[in-house]
Amino acid sequence: MPRENSLDDSEGRSLTPDLDEEEVVSAGAGSPVYSAFPETAQAGPQPLELARIKTGQSKRSLHSRLSKAHPSANVFSAKTTGRPHLPPKQRFQAVVRKVMSLHRGTTLLGAGKVGAEPGIDPSRPAVDAAYRHIHQECQIEIMDYSAVRSTSRKMNNEEFVKLMNMGSQEPPPREPWVKVRWINIGGVSWDVIKALSIKYHLHPLALEDVFHGHKGNRSKADYYTKHLFLRVLCHELVEDDDLPTNSLGSFTDAPRSSSPEPISYFSPEDGDKTIDNSTEELAKSGGISTSFSSIAKRPLSRRSPILPTTRVNSGRPTYTRNSIPKEFSIMAAKEAALQAQSAERKEDEAAVRTLKKGSRVNVAVSPMFFFLFRDGTVISIRSVPNLNFTIPIAYRLNSRDTVMRKSADPSLLLHALLDLIVDNAIQVIDRYHVKIHKYELQILLQPNMETVKELHILSGDLILHKRTLDPIKTMIFGLRRYDVDRCAALIDTSDPANKDIKIVGFMSHKAKIYLADVYDHMEYILTSLDMFAGIADNLINYSFNIASYEMNEVMRRLTIATIIFLPLTVLTGYFGMNFPAMWSLHHTDLFFWELALPIMVFVVPIALIGDLKKFWHYMQKKRDIKVR
Structure with missing residues (x-):
């Protein structure tokens, strides 16, 4: 009979089953075995096998024990073509367990790890499954223009x-x-x-x-055969209230060669509850379902699969009989x-941002x-889901008397976008200029x-x-100086067909002329940053030097006072001695000052x-200055 469902022949099985389990393909609902052995099909395992399961004599699967415990096991395994028939709910639960196991295994073994295949090819189903969770409501504008329209x-x-x-x-x-x-996209989806x-x-x-942009990039x-790419x-x-939470546009914290984790279908708690509830229901239903309960609850055997079946297995290191850690457990621990x-x-960075706020x-x-x-064609993509940043460029394209409209040059449009970015950076520099003068x-x-x-x-x-x-300055210099050279490097000179091909850069001559102005602005920005950083360091050093100088002045005044009153203190101590026979005590207080003043x-x-x-030297220099 044909299979009732295409998922029946794989449900409930491990993704990497034991070798002895691969020989036993469990029976389907319409297999001849059920007609030949109706009692076995309805009643499930024989009492002998149930006793072995309860006493724990074997850690193999139920199908392996059935194949070796009964003489009819060979006939059972030879004539069957599918899995035992399950109700729709239990079959769905088995499929869910398989998807969860596959998801956890591929997360740790495949995508998102160092050494993954570089690049994102959207035509691959695995890449589509790994990135489809990135969704954002974007604002998209397509502008077509020429010199007249x-x-x-x-x-x-x-x-x-x-x-x-x-099409x-x-x-x-x-x-x-x-x-x-010009295809202008606000947001990344x-x-x-x-x-x-x-x-x-x-x-x-x-x-x-695009998908791995963060502050480290x-x-x-980058020059490619079909297009030029700029980041x-x-x-x-x-303002404080307008500061975006993801201002750096990072969709993942992974390194450059890695990819984000696939979409999570279940939370850890939901995953454990799903597996536990499904196995309990299978155990209570009786019959062949008891085998699934025993398989799910049994400990890991010598040939346990690498991919996990529960969240507990994925997060806890497991060991074999020879005390050798499992590969998956090691990777899970590292992860x-x-x-x-x-x-x-992230917590430390958030704390630092809070302290610096204001x-x-x-x-x-x-x-x-x-x-x-x-x-x-020019495509621009920004991670912020709006087009407010590029409004000035759109306004200039709607005016016929601008250079971009008159020339209808795509490289000039790229220059205008770069110039817009640099102009916004100049506004940042001006704000820092105001701050540094205030401090x-x-x-x-x-x-x-507080100022320090x-x-x-x-x-x-x-x-x-x-x-x-x-x-940015280095990039602009490369666009002006090495545009043609980098385009020439894209051509395969070993191919005879490319021998006489004309090399044309992506940037026009007029765009390179205007890029020189952008380069000058970047030079001003960078020199201003160096100047402000130097002024800030000098002000910090000046503050500590002033504090040290004031402390030295205080100690100097105390020293002068101590020196002045030291002779008086000595004489006062001498005349304050309580001895009956002292020739100096028979004089008046005038004798005290006659001794104290010469000593001072x-x-x-x-x-x-x-x-x-x-x-003395200061007075001499001041006198010389007045003479001149």
Whole structure:
């Protein structure tokens, strides 16, 4: 008879079963064995086997014990083609256990680990399953323009995906008058990026940079055969309430070559409850279901599968009879340790941000990605789900008298976007300029430790901003100087067909001229950062030097007072002695001053001879200045 369900032949089995279990393929509901042995099919295991299960004589599966305990086991295993028939609820529970086991195993063994295959290929089902949980309601705008005309369309996720899926594998067609198409996407969502990458053949390494953008990544330009890819960190002034929680646009904390974990279908608690409830119900139902209960509750045997069947197994190290740790348990322990370290690091960073709140310039740093194609298509992607950042560029494209509209050059559009990023960075620098002047005024008037603390925070922020802004200058220089050379490196010179091919860069000559102005602005930004960092350090050193100088002055005054009154103290102690026969006590107090004043005139100049010399040299220099 045909199988009732395609899942029947694999439900309830381990993903890596024992070798002896592979020989026994359990019976289906319509197998001939059930007609030949109706009692066995209805009543489940024989009393002998149930006794063996209760006494724990064997740790093998029920099917293995049946195959060796009964003479008819060979016939049972030879003639069967499917699993025993289960009610729909129990069959569903078995499938859920298998999916959970596969999910946990692939999470630790496959995606998301160091050494994973670089790049993101959306055409692979495994990649689609690993990234489909990244969803965000995006704002998308498509602008087509030339020197004489321009159009604009705004879409949501569903409309954009529908547009990308229309027609053939080529990009959506454009009107004949269109010279440049700008696809501006605010927000990062897997359905949008997947449809866009398949239609425009975006490189997998570029997609990996889109989904793995965090503060450690540098701004850069990557040259590929079909397009130029730019990744630039945008610095934008924001208010306290507008500061985004994910300003760095990071969708995963994993390293560059790794991928995010697949979507979680169950929480740890739900997973344990599901397995425990399902096994208990199977045990209570009687018959062949008792075998599944015994299999689920039995301890790990010598040939236990690598993939876990419960959350307990995935988080607790297991050992074989030879006390050798299981590979999966070792990986699970390492994974747990890494997650604990990551959680601790995030808590520390949150605590530092809380302490610095109110004393720093609020700057949102988020990555922005650009794709430049030779057919005049420019794609810009920003992790923030709005298009407010690029409103000035859209306004300029709607005016016919701008350079971008007159030239209809896609590389000039890319220059305008880079110039917009640099202009926002200049606003950040101007805000730091105001801050540093305010702190300098406070330090010169009256140094205090609160101002020193704010200077310390500002100095650290300046160092971090320089680290993120300096690569932009290098990237712009490379676009101007090495654009043609990098395009030439993409051509395979060993192919005779490419011998006389003309090398053309992605950036036009006019775009390179305008990029020189952007480069000058970046030079001003970086030199300003160095200057502000130097001023902050000097102010901090000045504050501590002033505090040290004031302490020295206090000690100097105390020393002078001690020197002046030391002879008087000695004489007072002498005349205060209570002896009956002392010739000096028969005189008046005038005799005390006759002794004290000469001693003070002799001792004080000797103690202050160094200060007197400095004062003498100071008066000589002042006199020389007046003479000249």
